[in-house]
């Protein structure tokens with residue numbers, strides 16, 4: 313059985329928050345490991361509302377430094393500190409994020425008791441930035457007014473699946489089995505080499521989620537991501553009749569977001585960051601579904617299996 317791998321939406325609103333529409337933030341969970349993606353204002357309240365033990369978050373990924381994507385960070389760090397956190401926290405984000413957070417704590421004459429490690433992202437090319445417990449995280453470039461990256465999460469074990477009948481047939485000793493699962497061949501006492509492929513099956517296909525934060529539409533996104541996806545989140549601030557505004561403001565329309573899901577070979581698309589100017593979300597959903605049927609609105613509190 314693969315480990316549970318899911319995304320929980322904490323905030324999916326656009327720049328001006330509304331009742332029940334919070335600033336961008338998402339929790340990604342794989343095998344009990346928690347990752348936070350963006351941390352708009354109000355994120356710590358959302359974490360509490362959904363009864364998520366936020367001290368379990370050890371890595372936070374920030375897409376860009378527009379306030380609606382990171383202004384909750386200083387508050388969340390302060391609360392983690394007040395609640396006695398000691399283990400380190402890693403924050404991945406564009407250059408400048410360390411400066412902003414350091415400035416806040418220096419003016420407030422506050423100091424966190426735990427170590428905060430800042431890791432700068434770059435918006436030029438796809439890059440592996442974090443490897444933890446069978447999860448690889450890559451940043452990839454987006455096209456916004458300021459440096460912005462998306463994040464690709466790839467999760468799954470590298471262990472090959474052993475075939476019990478074959479292990480028995482070739483009398484593979486128990487103490488060598490971890491090596492076999494890792495891909496080694498087995499040499500019998502008589503010198504005969506049993507190739508690993510005879511003893512094992514390949515590990516299950518990795519599962520992948522890509523978070524595409526604020527961005528204009530651009531053709532090469534699927535190339536930048538570089539793999540197919542089980543789940544994609546893409547902003548969809550505007551609808552097609554406001555395509556011009558989308559371009560000027562470096563945002564995307566619902567139809568364009570759907571096109572990106574199609575180009576990337578995603579199984580399922582979540583859209584969010586919808587502008588408040590539209591009376592209901594159905595307009596965006598309908599528009600996106602005409603291009604990519606498996607589109608859903610990213611609903612706050614909802615969990616999506618990956």
Ligand SMILES: [Zn+2]
Nearest residue numbers: 376378456526
């Ligand atoms: Zn933005």
